[in-house]
Amino acid sequence: xxxxxxxxxxxxxxxxxxxxxxxxxxxxxxxxxxxxxxxxxxxxxxxxxxxxxxxxxxxxxxxxxxxxxxxxxxxxxxxxxxxxxxxxxxxxxxxxxxxxxxxxxxxxxxxxxxxxxxxx
Numbered sequence: 001x002x003x004x005x006x007x008x009x010x011x012x013x014x015x016x017x018x019x020x021x022x023x024x025x026x027x028x029x030x031x032x033x034x035x036x037x038x039x040x041x042x043x044x045x046x047x048x049x050x051x052x053x054x055x056x057x058x059x060x061x062x063x064x065x066x067x068x069x070x071x072x073x074x075x076x077x078x079x080x081x082x083x084x085x086x087x088x089x090x091x092x093x094x095x096x097x098x099x100x101x102x103x104x105x106x107x108x109x110x111x112x113x114x115x116x117x118x119x120x
Contacts, residue, residue, distance in 0.1 A: 059100050062086055065109040071102040 066078045076088035087097050
């Protein structure tokens with residue numbers, strides 16, 4: 001029996017237990033992907049979400065008199081605080097307004113710099 005380029009031999013399909021074994025092999029083949037996702041979630045995604053949540057809470061708690069560090073690295077003191085903006089005094093007579101979301105760090109009034117630092 002000779003086959004041509006467009007003909008392929010037909011094989012009988014397995015039924016019953018062999019089909020279930022093929023499904024189990026697919027699940028086992030998928031397990032490494034689930035494990036990798038779980039590792040990424042617990043080592044990268046979840047800690048980043050917690051840092052973002054802490055930063056948002058810190059920025060929302062800004063009040064007049066707090067020492068601030070802007071995203072651009074400017075140090076100043078909060079003079080006026082609204083829902084979305086903070087007026088910052090960086091020096092004698094130097095005032096500017098920044099969005100709250102651009103604040104990098106907030107040190108509450110009366111605390112030394114190292115007392116608020118979580119890495120110290």
